[in-house]
Amino acid sequence: MEVIEQKKIKDYAPAEKEEVCGTLINYILALLGVSGTAGDGKDLHYLAVEDFITTALQKYTFGEIKEAFKMLIKGDFKEDFKEVYNKLDCILVGKVM
Numbered sequence: 001m002e003v004i005e006q007k008k009i010k011d012y013a014p015a016e017k018e019e020v021c022g023t024l025i026n027y028i029l030a031l032l033g034v035s036g037t038a039g040d041g042k043d044l045h046y047l048a049v050e051d052f053i054t055t056a057l058q059k060y061t062f063g064e065i066k067e068a069f070k071m072l073i074k075g076d077f078k079e080d081f082k083e084v085y086n087k088l089d090c091i092l093v094g095k096v097m
Helices: 014-032 044-056 062-074 090-096
Strands: none
Touching: 014 044, 014 062, 044 090, 062 090
């Protein structure tokens, strides 16, 4: 299934949305080479990223966000993102999307 045909973020139930978003954040962290956090992997910083994704990016699918970060790593963007490696924050997610 094409990522654009997947269920939009706004259509997930709250608990499912939180679970899928957590998995997405862990995937992006691995792509960017960012070490995981202690415990369940969600400190306040990544909770803010999760909130940003599930509210500001509701029109996208989780797959579309995943593909966008793959494109970032491959260098498909014209903008230079060198300063973003080894970090994940709402600013980066907003720039990529």
